[in-house]
Amino acid sequence: MSVERVCAQSGLLVDGDTRVAADPCEYFHPAVGVQVGCGRLRCTSCKAWVRAGPPGLGLMENTRFDLRALHAAPDWAALPFLxxxxxxxxxxxxxxxxxxxxxAESVAPIENDHELESEPNLPWGCAGHPAPELPVRLTQLVIDAQASWPQLVDAILRGSCPRELERREALGPEPGLWLAWLYVYLRGLAVADELSAAVADRLLDADPQVVGRVLYFFIHFSRARGVDKVIAHAEADLHRVALGYPIPETPPAPTLWAVLSTRLGNAPDPRDALDARVESMVERLLFVPRSSLPHDDLGPLGTGDFERQRRERLGWDPDTLEYVLNDFARLRASERADVVGHALGRSASMFAGAERRRFIADHIVEIDQAAPGRWRQVMTLLSDWHGKPAQGHLIVLAGARVIQAHLATPDELRAWISARRSYGWVNDAWVAPLEAMLAAT
Ligand SMILES: [Zn+2]
Ligand SMILES: [Zn+2]
Incomplete structure (x- = not known):
């Protein structure tokens, strides 16, 4: 399988405070959690490579200059018009x-909406990044075809950093991001598979933060080699999929559920055997009572503790800090109250396709019994823009079951319909039949 080694969003243009990748093999990937300027931007108009200057150096005002001379100059600092x-x-x-x-006075992706004047609108784009040639030395780590990946992964988990990422908000060593960085860096080489397989082998580690880092890895690379181990682990005991393993690198606390969710949400068509296993597991999870699906976070510190440390480090004043942290805690709590229900209401790509939607509409009563109130999230899912108007009848089908099984009072259902009008596929084709049924109750 060929791997695209290109920067996300066609590359970032970065300000003077942010690093431009000097190594042509390094490129920007969101899983690494840090922005880095693309070092291989090319212009589609003049076909030239785009040059990036050093921090702070800019054009003098009202100056006349020749772009070709600028582009060709070996040392920009010596130019009279800069x-x-x-x-x-x-x-x-x-x-x-x-x-x-x-x-660039801030960090901005080449691909953007061009809504603001500050957003670049340029014929430039990432031209792709070659895979490194082995052997390669990355700080203390030497990677060659014979490398022992269990040892390398262990060294990174213990604090060996393959590349200084210059993350100002880092609270300390960030092996979760470093493993992601290394995987992105090596993608396309056979050793990348060995790396991800060795990461998966640490899934049952006694240290919850190591488990969190393994999960973080497979949340971002849910098709990497070794993910079958993670999936098999979830299958072996469905009841632990919502457990959180907070890591200082970044919120939210990684879970097995998040791995299943990204795997299914990004599954290509046709899906493979592993996708089918994930799908069947998610279907079973819809019926597992919320009360027997613990959502606790494991480990000495929670996501909120890390968030506090991070913001204190950035020098936030106490009042703003408390306000933001309370907000953060509320958001996390709403996501963690019921991960399955939350995904139903928010993750349309995870529950896409006519068959899966039909299954959910047919089982709205059982899904609600597992966690009372989930009827709302199911109805919200069914009335999004996916597959409309073809699948619009499923809203009526599910709504009729909500009414018959008394999952909601007529007022609650009316309130949901009225709230739904602000967003989603709201159409008389389903609103009228449901209102008629409500009137008849
Ligand atoms: Zn050009
Ligand atoms: Zn790039």
Whole structure:
């Protein structure tokens, strides 16, 4: 299988405070949790490679200059029409091809909505990044075809960093991100498979943070080699899929459920045998009572503790900090109250396809019995834009069951319909029949 080694969003243009990748093999991937400027941007108009200047160096005002001369100059600092900014402008970074230039004062992806003037609208894009040639030395780690991956993964989990990521908010060692970085860096080489398989082998580690890092890895790379072990582990005891394993790297606390969710949500068509196992597991989980599906976070510190430490480190004032942390806690609690129900209401891609939607509509009563109130999330799912108008009848089918089984009072259902009008596929084709049924009760 060929692997695309390109920056996400066609590459980032970064300000002077953010690193531009100097190594052509390094590229931006969101799983790494840190932004890095693409070092291989190319212009589709003039075909030149885009050059990025050092932090702070920018064009003098009202100056006349030749873009070709700028692009060809070996040392931009020596050019008479460029100057180092005052302290205020030190964040800027000048980019140029032979037909255009751009001053980045923040970090922005090349692919964006172009709604604001500050968002780049340029004919530039990531030209792809070659895979590294082995052997490669990354700080203390040496990677060659004979590398012992259990040892390398263990070294990273114990604090060996393959590349300094310059994450200002880091609370300490961040092996979860480093493993993701290394996997992204090696993708396309056979050793990347050995790396992910060795990560999976640490799933049953006694340290909950190691488990959290393994889960973090497979949440982001849910088709990497070794994920079958993670899936088999979930199958062996469905009741532990919602347990959280907080890690200091980033919220939320990774769970087995999140691995299942990303695997199913991003499954290609046709799905493979492992996808089918995940799908069947998720269907069974819809019926597992919430009361027998513990959602506890394991480990000495919770996601909220890490969030507090991170923001304190960034120097937030106490009042703002408390406000933001309370908000953070509320959001986390709403996501963690019932992960299955939350996914029903929020994760349309996980429950896509006519058959799966039909299954959910047919079983709304059992799904609600597992966690009373889930009828709302199911109805919200069924009335989104997916498969409309073809699957619109499922809303009526499920709504009739809600009424017959008294899952909701008529007022509750009416309130849901009225709230639904702000977003989603709201159409008389289903609103009228449901209102008629409500009127008849
Ligand atoms: Zn150009
Ligand atoms: Zn790139």
């Amino acid at each position: 100057e180092q900014g005052y302290v205020l402008f030190n964040r800027r970074r000048l980019y140029a091809c032979t037909c255009l230039h751009w001053t």
